[in-house]
Amino acid sequence: MILAFDTYYYDNKAKTVGVSFNNWLDDTVLEIKEEIIEDVPDYEPGAFYKRELPCIISLLKQYNLEDVELIIVDSYVLLDDDGKLGLGGYLYNSLEQKIPVVGVAKSSFHLNKTNSKPLLRGDSIKPLYISAIGISLDKAYKLVKSMHGNYRMPTLLQILDTKTKER
Template sequence: MILALDVHYREQKAKSVGILFNWNDIEPQSIIVDYYEDIEEYIPGQFFKRELPCLLNVIKKIDLRTVEVIVIDGYVYVDNDYKFGLGGVLWEKLNEQISIIGIAKTSFFKNKETVIEIVRGASIKPLYISAIGMELKTAAELIKNMKGDFRMPSLLKQLDTITKE
């Protein structure tokens, strides 16, 4: 199974959502929702301090023995020297046992060498893919080949919608 995670913030509260699916699925096989209060302030370069507790609360509700890959909204590395971003920190927290794929919608100038840009559907805007625990090219191909005709794969777009509801 693949677990995709996302978080939406409102003031000092967060709604975290995880969806479980297989690569060829059109619909999530399971949806997990959690709410988290008293979130950390956003600090540039330390986004993981704000987001990680929210993601871990969702992860606690899942049997990780069934998960082979986790997909996050964000980067695995924040620079070309492989300094961890949210994805790398999550990988460490999970004892380096589950591969992490980061998907970002905006470019980050410091990590051009640790991402692959992919273009999906008719979009001209790329997605920025990073990965740890698996080959970066493999991660990029998996995301590129997910179902959906638009920039963002359909399941990940659904995840974003559920998170913001």
């Protein structure tokens, strides 16, 4: 099973949503789970993971991790060419480096040229930025590229994004 997570912040709350699916080519999710956490800490520049990681870890408790082959996060895994950890890297370490993590970010991080790879999908001229840990960057890139959908965002990640922003 593959999991993908996203978090939306509003009114001092964090809504984290997880979708599960079995195959990279799937166009429907197996299951959607969500959790709202109150009194989340403020964003700390350069340390986004401190805000979002506890939300993902909490929702992960609803899954049997033995069934999870990979996790996708709406963020970076590595932040720069020196390998500074981003949200995905901290998640990977918190899972004792047992489950590969792929980051699918919507914006470029200027210090990250070798540990991320821009991916153009559909007719979009704006790439997604793929990063990975526990799996090669090239393999992660190919897997995200293969995901169902004709647009910039793969279908399942668009479902996740939409569901996350629903109140």
